[in-house]
Amino acid sequence: DAKTTQPPSMDCAEGRAANLPCNHSTISGNEYVYWYRQIHSQGPQYIIHGLKNNETNEMASLIITEDRKSSTLILPHATLRDTAVYYCIVRVGNSGGYQKVTFGIGTKLQVIP
């Protein structure tokens, strides 16, 4: 899997948009960008993923640059419950078979009241 680079920490005011960047300059053409988050003492939780088009779901939006070398996860109206560590990973999303999935240290997002 390609490596990703994320800032170790970020702050965001409650009610504002949180924009979490991720660099994945060595991403391959068949690799998707996935985002997970981990709230303290729980397992990581899937948020969203995409290949090259921007994606939106009930939790967040994902913006992927045209060259696919970076992406941004957007939480449109951050709440205190969004305080968590956010992981960006890249992996083949349609393999049906084995692939190693590796995590970096992620970005610790602190939402401030």
Next chain:
Amino acid sequence: DTGVSQNPRHKITKRGQNVTFRCDPISEHNRLYWYRQTLGQGPEFLTYFQNEAQLEKSRLLSDRFSAERPKGSFSTLEIQRTEQGDSAMYLCATLGGGVSTNEKLFFGSGTQLSVL
């Protein structure tokens, strides 16, 4: 609740004892991962099963560690002769078996191991 169940949630043991953790995956998921996570770090890959076959093991998985997945259902991770450095959160995650662009890892809540 993701549908992946891990037991126990917490385990405190003395150095030198053996411990075993269990993961019950989502029933139709044939791919299963074990990870270890220490404070301030992301999950580190330990091992992977596809059905009952253990296809990859990390070098982190010393000979004191063994994992099984009999009949491709639940999985167990055993640590023999525990050391204080084994203290960590042990996470289980599963992937569905179909070929799909929506493959997502589903994680359990983990087992927090403390070795005294």
